[in-house]
Amino acid sequence: MNHLRLIASFLLALALCACASSPSASQKADDGHTAQSDPVxxxxxxxxxxxxxxxxxxxxxxxxxxxxxxxxxxxxxxxxxxxxxxxxxxxxxxxxxxxxxxxxxxxxxxxxxxxxxxxxxxxxxxxxxxxxxxxxxxxxxxxxxxxxxxxxxxxxxxxxxxxxxxxxxxxxxxxxxxxxxxxxxxxxxxxxxxxxxxxxxxxxxxxxxxxxxxxxxxxxxxxxxxxxxxxxxxxxxxxxxxxxxxxxxxxxxxxxxxxxxxxxxxxxxxxxxxxxxxxxxxxxxxxxxxxxxxxxxxxxxxxxxxxxxxxxxxxxxxxxxxxxxxxxxxxxxxxxxxxxxxxxxxxxxxxxxxxxxxSQGTSGSSEETAELKSGDNELEVSLKQSNTWQSDGMTFTQFDLTLTNHSDQPVTGWSEALQFTKDVTINQSWNGEISASGSSVTVKAGQYHTTIQAGESVTDIGFIVKSDGVVEQK
Structure with a gap:
């Protein structure tokens, strides 16, 4: 008898769940191109x-x-x-x-x-x-x-x-x-x-x-x-x-x-x-x-x-x-x-x-990082102009930088100076510490590329400069 009651209760629960899960018309959005379809x-x-x-x-x-x-x-x-x-x-x-x-x-x-x-x-x-x-x-x-x-x-x-x-x-x-x-x-x-x-x-x-x-x-x-x-x-x-x-x-x-x-x-x-x-x-x-x-x-x-x-x-x-x-x-x-x-x-x-x-305590976290040794060799620098456009009377130019370490030693704490044909200001930059002074742009190692390993090429550093006309690298 107890088994029969359990089975009956189980079947009733299934039926109730089935009814509850059936969507009503009011649950469906009716907003034209964004209408929701029936549940899959x-x-x-x-x-x-x-x-x-x-x-x-x-x-x-x-x-x-x-x-x-x-x-x-x-x-x-x-x-x-x-x-x-x-x-x-x-x-x-x-x-x-x-x-x-x-x-x-x-x-x-x-x-x-x-x-x-x-x-x-x-x-x-x-x-x-x-x-x-x-x-x-x-x-x-x-x-x-x-x-x-x-x-x-x-x-x-x-x-x-x-x-x-x-x-x-x-x-x-x-x-x-x-x-x-x-x-x-x-x-x-x-x-x-x-x-x-x-x-x-x-x-x-x-x-x-x-x-x-x-x-x-x-x-x-x-x-x-x-x-x-x-x-x-x-x-x-x-x-x-x-x-x-x-x-x-x-x-x-x-x-x-x-x-x-x-x-x-x-x-x-x-x-x-x-x-x-x-x-x-x-x-x-x-x-x-x-x-x-x-x-x-x-x-x-x-x-x-x-x-x-x-x-x-x-x-x-x-x-x-x-x-x-x-x-x-x-x-x-x-x-x-x-x-x-x-x-x-x-x-x-x-x-x-x-x-x-x-109230959460001061668990703290160490910010110490291991000191890396720098190599003695210079990096090969390649600069590519990848985009230019006009806005509000100014010219914006995107440059992408590739740095290649041909030596057998890692290079750390590097810095490169780039010269341009006009005075520029930095509009955007990424993956390096990049600043401009007159017609010179300095690119230094940021946190992301502090060390460039032997044989490694870094290709994701770049910047956009703003100038009063077309600007090119000298």
Missing amino acids: ETDTRKPGTESASLSPLHADGTQLLDDQNQPVVLQGYGTFGINSKPEFVNENTFRFLKEEMGSQVIRLAMYTAESNGYCTSGSQDELETLIDKGVQAATATGQYVIIDWHILSDGNPAQYQGQAKDFFGTVSRKYTGNPAVIYELCNEPNGRDVTWPVVKSYAEAVIQEIRANDKNALILVGTPQWDQAETEAGKDLLKDAGNMMYTVHFYAATHKDQQRQDLSTAYEQKLPMFVSEFGITEASGNGALDEQSGRTWIDLLDQDKISRVAWAISDKDEASSIFKPGTDPDSPSLSDLTEWGQWLRKVYTGKDTDDDKD
């Missing part, structure tokens, strides 16, 4: 995670909305390249960001070319496993997760279009129906010939791969000039792409009134925008924090209800890392936050870290 049978969410509590997201006009058509403004944090900082793809770190730092979304930045890139020297199997670990860790902590195809030195996304199609085909099959997963197709397209039509053609091809598996997933598409040519996209929108938005990036110490005006112009063009990377340092990721410009940016994003993701979940010794060097990813604390991390916490949560961190 495949559910990639693991039991016990919090992804079930996350609403499917869709863009309508300029706004990101949930499944009840209510505006959503996500705020969160992006990893440094998972290729070089895999230890921070960590559920404990993500949970700290959620509970202490106001995070709602994690961006997984997977470099495609440099730093053991997915399309060059990296292990694709290991990187795909790391992406899956990141997706599971983010959803386990109740956060959305952006899978970021992080092009940078390979500025034209079409260069690895075939690999991108295969990758997004694979992950979109794997995560079909998971409302937490967002796909970002191309971080910061850049280069002389990388115009919006080039990026648009690439995006159309990759979106087709995703839509073959998932009709409703949110897709983010980058714009040229390091995600700062959103107004060009606004003049020629993607067609039949479904649920998608365009990405904008800024670093507040470099990008100020002009870039803010561009964002406002794109908003007036009814462009759905998502800031998938930002900081308040210089565009290089280093330099002093410009809190005033940063606050102006945040106010503008709040005004237009634009989501934002801060760079970077890292303990690298640079101004744009939110953690101090030596932070343990398994047990981060408020005492581990850099000045940038503390600023973000206050902006995201309204909490002043100085008032709270004493």
Whole structure:
């Protein structure tokens, strides 16, 4: 008799669950091109995670909305390249960001070319496993997760279009129906010939791969000039792409009134925008924090209800890392936050870290690094002009630097002086300490390339100069 009662109770429970899981008409969005389709049978969410509590997201006009058509403004944090900082793809770190730092979304930045890139020297199997670990860790902590195809030195996304199609085909099959997963197709397209039509053609091809598996997933598409040519996209929108938005990036110490005006112009063009990377340092990721410009940016994003993701979940010794060097990813604390991390916490949560961190103790972390010996040989220097454009009566020119150590000794603490035909000022720079005086530009070893090993070539250092006319190297 007891067995019969148990069986009857079990069957009744199954019936009730079946009824509860059937979607009602009111649960389906009815907003034209962004309407949500009926739920698919495949559910990639693991039991016990919090992804079930996350609403499917869709863009309508300029706004990101949930499944009840209510505006959503996500705020969160992006990893440094998972290729070089895999230890921070960590559920404990993500949970700290959620509970202490106001995070709602994690961006997984997977470099495609440099730093053991997915399309060059990296292990694709290991990187795909790391992406899956990141997706599971983010959803386990109740956060959305952006899978970021992080092009940078390979500025034209079409260069690895075939690999991108295969990758997004694979992950979109794997995560079909998971409302937490967002796909970002191309971080910061850049280069002389990388115009919006080039990026648009690439995006159309990759979106087709995703839509073959998932009709409703949110897709983010980058714009040229390091995600700062959103107004060009606004003049020629993607067609039949479904649920998608365009990405904008800024670093507040470099990008100020002009870039803010561009964002406002794109908003007036009814462009759905998502800031998938930002900081308040210089565009290089280093330099002093410009809190005033940063606050102006945040106010503008709040005004237009634009989501934002801060760079970077890292303990690298640079101004744009939110953690101090030596932070343990398994047990981060408020005492581990850099000045940038503390600023973000206050902006995201309204909490002043100085008032709270004493309660967590001062675990501290060592910032000592081993002293490296320098070689005696000079480096071979190659400078390439890769892009030039006009803006506000000024000429902007991008130069990419290659340094090759032909000696049999590592070279440390190097410095190179470059001469140009005109006086210049530095507009942006990356992966080195770069300064200008008159027509001379000095490039010094930054934290990222302090030592260049014997036989090694470094190709990801570069800068953009501003001048009153065409400038060339002497």
